[in-house]
Amino acid sequence: MKTEEYQILLNDALARNETIVFSCKCRIRYSGRAESFLDWGDRIIMIKNDSTLLVHQPTGNTPINYMKTGSSYTLRCEHDQLILKSQNIIQKETMEITISKMHFFNSHKLEDGQVIRVSGTEEDMSNMIYNSPEMIEEGFKPVSQEEQTKYGFIDVLGVDKNGILTVVECKRYRAELSAVTQLRRYVEKIMVSKGITKVRGILAAPKITNNAEKMLKDWGFNFVSIKPPKYLEEYDKKQARLDGF
């Protein structure tokens, strides 16, 4: 197929708001929040219904270049190359993709109104602690949900068996230094707003790095090893038996 024919195909698909996928040899320049240049190579390019653009190399998880929703697209042919320009006025970003060869092209009207359900998040973890506070330590009692929101983004606020106000910060994976400084900030915030000098801090995570544990101890805080729950596990097990998974 000729360059001009691909130009028509792309323009039609863009006009019809289809999801476009094509593979090509191209080079890419981007300018906006940063600047980037990517020399000639084979990539997969996707333009979605909402004008999001993604450029993927043949390996790796993340797109090598992209444009956000709200972008506009223009095309032109030059020296047997197809030049795709994208502009996002709001983000003040531009991209130019110079295409020397198309490997394949497809566009399709796609329908998907589904929202993903995920379990095992940090929120699930803090809900689990609210429901089973003894996981933190014996005699730990969470305070009301309203108290929680009142002081911002504290995962769990409660009192220990001695009645000392206690801030619990959850991490779904290994807690690092930043988790300790975050906890420290909350504890200090509570001390100031409540006008009290004794507030405890507990970090709840499956693991903790050595340095983080050291800093935690320096500040008199505690670590409790807790894993995030996976409520869908049961569903999966049931399905597994039905499907022979």
Next chain:
Amino acid sequence: MKTEEYQILLNDALARNETIVFSCKCRIRYSGRAESFLDWGDRIIMIKNDSTLLVHQPTGNTPINYMKTGSSYTLRCEHDQLILKSQNIIQKETMEITISKMHFFNSHKLEDGQVIRVSGTEEDMSNMIYNSPEMIEEGFKPVSQEEQTKYGFIDVLGVDKNGILTVVECKRYRAELSAVTQLRRYVEKIMVSKGITKVRGILAAPKITNNAEKMLKDWGFNFVSIKPPKYLEEYDKKQARLDGF
């Protein structure tokens, strides 16, 4: 095309290590670091040379589901549906995609050894400050690069016009509370390791949030408004003139 034919196509493409792209109506279950379920809808699915899998909905920037490199794939047909299972032993993750209809399918051997060049990063910002330290303030002198690495990840370490040791933390966008706590951590680290009580902290960023500025002042630190440099801008402008961009 029949379900069994797609099964053969996919198996062949996987065996040849091609980059596979297809669109289909499907539902997806995932289990690993978390659990997720996504009900029937149209999606774009990509399996890369390195066995990375990405599932994209017709809108949005990020993949709704994915498997990392090192995943294996098996296929089977059932009730006129194609079931793609993926497993990643190292990550202890599994995914099952049930496909009820294929919209299109393509696979291709792609070649791309290019590495992207990006400018305007935080590293560029700290390099700029090293080269033009007066941007921070009059009389500011950075210390040697070796001193910098000695204390880990401090962006710029220097002395002010009064000879006071000064830690500079750079942020390429708006500095938030976490940037202040990060700076504070570095200042405290330097005070302990050097055995001195007076160390200054400067946050260099284009903007700062109100709360962050307040906390910064509470700790006696300073804010300097600096934007990250974009070295490729000149290149872009030159190209623009040549290309009529």
Next chain:
DNA sequence: GGGGAGAGATGCCGC
């Protein structure tokens, strides 16, 4: 829209 924090974050570099 600003601000704050999680994410199945990812990716990079250093030890």
Next chain:
DNA sequence: GCGGCATTTCTCCCC
């Protein structure tokens, strides 16, 4: 591999 941290982070939620 662990650890610390930037990212054109993205995304969500709340004010």
